[in-house]
Amino acid sequence: MGREPGLSVRLKLTLSYAAVIMLAGGGLLAVVWVFLLRYVPARMVRAPMSGPDRADLLAAFAPKAILMLTLLLIAGLVGGWILAGSMLAPLTRITNAARLATAGSLSHRIQLEGRQDEFRELSDAFDTMLERIEAHDAEQQRFAANASHELRTPLAITQTLLDVARKDPNRDPAELVDRLDFVNSRAIDLTEALLLLSRANQRTFTRGDVDLSLVAEEAVETLLPLAEKRGLTVETSGDVTPAVGSHTLLLQLATNLVHNAIVHNLPAGGAVWITTTMHPKTVVLTVENTGEILPASVVSTLIEPFQRGGGRIRTDHTGVGLGLAIVNSITQAHDGILILAARPSGGLRVTVQLPAVRR
Numbered sequence: 001m002g003r004e005p006g007l008s009v010r011l012k013l014t015l016s017y018a019a020v021i022m023l024a025g026g027g028l029l030a031v032v033w034v035f036l037l038r039y040v041p042a043r044m045v046r047a048p049m050s051g052p053d054r055a056d057l058l059a060a061f062a063p064k065a066i067l068m069l070t071l072l073l074i075a076g077l078v079g080g081w082i083l084a085g086s087m088l089a090p091l092t093r094i095t096n097a098a099r100l101a102t103a104g105s106l107s108h109r110i111q112l113e114g115r116q117d118e119f120r121e122l123s124d125a126f127d128t129m130l131e132r133i134e135a136h137d138a139e140q141q142r143f144a145a146n147a148s149h150e151l152r153t154p155l156a157i158t159q160t161l162l163d164v165a166r167k168d169p170n171r172d173p174a175e176l177v178d179r180l181d182f183v184n185s186r187a188i189d190l191t192e193a194l195l196l197l198s199r200a201n202q203r204t205f206t207r208g209d210v211d212l213s214l215v216a217e218e219a220v221e222t223l224l225p226l227a228e229k230r231g232l233t234v235e236t237s238g239d240v241t242p243a244v245g246s247h248t249l250l251l252q253l254a255t256n257l258v259h260n261a262i263v264h265n266l267p268a269g270g271a272v273w274i275t276t277t278m279h280p281k282t283v284v285l286t287v288e289n290t291g292e293i294l295p296a297s298v299v300s301t302l303i304e305p306f307q308r309g310g311g312r313i314r315t316d317h318t319g320v321g322l323g324l325a326i327v328n329s330i331t332q333a334h335d336g337i338l339i340l341a342a343r344p345s346g347g348l349r350v351t352v353q354l355p356a357v358r359r
Helices: 009-037 054-102 118-167 174-203 210-228 246-262 321-332
Strands: 206-209 234-238 242-246 271-278 281-289 337-342 348-355
Touching: 009 054, 054 118, 054 246, 118 174, 174 321, 206 210, 206 246, 210 234, 210 242, 210 246, 210 271, 242 246, 242 348, 246 271, 246 321, 246 348, 321 337, 321 348
Parallel strands: 234 271
Antiparallel strands: 206 242, 271 281, 281 348, 337 348
């Protein structure tokens, strides 16, 4: 953005300091002069021991006053320049850090020393912003690499199946079509999940009143056949929990949580519990499930894209590895909090806190 050059802030502060000193000095001299006029007569008869009149006083006072104002001006300019430079030194460091960040260096930090003041608040806020941008940039790079890998896998499988079919024309085409259909469905699911994740991150949705308890029941009804197929019991309970957000995205959030709880469960005899609770300022959706005992190091990585607690082994309903990542993005888009905790007896407890509807 092109702008015409102007005076630097340091020079402006220097001139301001000098002007204040000149005004103070001039005011002080004026007070002294007025005070002397009260006790010196305008004219008086000369006598051998008589004192000076106003004319003599003015002749003696004026040069000294001019000299004093000149010295004050010089001291104000020099001292103001040094003082302004000292005061603006933190701002220079912040500016240099901003230029480094613009050039792509996100690891640089200002870390101003000393006690808390306005410059240090600005410095700490800038360091926090750089830290978040660096973390977000690293996350985006990992996400892009993982997404590329996940999208390349079905394409590579499709290419392999086509090569095998081309070399073996006597092979049953129905088997090839079935396998291609399965691979293509996985690719479509992954693409739709990526689009949903992008939409949640951009917060491009209309907000309205949504009852989390009804959303949870709808998700359970959709996934109940899958739970029955796996021999799991699903229990829902709780209060009416009016939240503010997108019904579509919150339904996707609840569906992902229930699906994740069903898929990552015990082989038989497992259970899933869905609970909604109402608080003065928040509504809470909790989804718990039985399963293997999860270490804390594994739980902390589950919300990252393409991470699966049970490894990367896929089954018919495992998903594409974006379930909890989408839940986390939807929660953040609704100004909520997502908490993951391992259950002592095995399995996972996921808690979603969202702002309640203000009445």
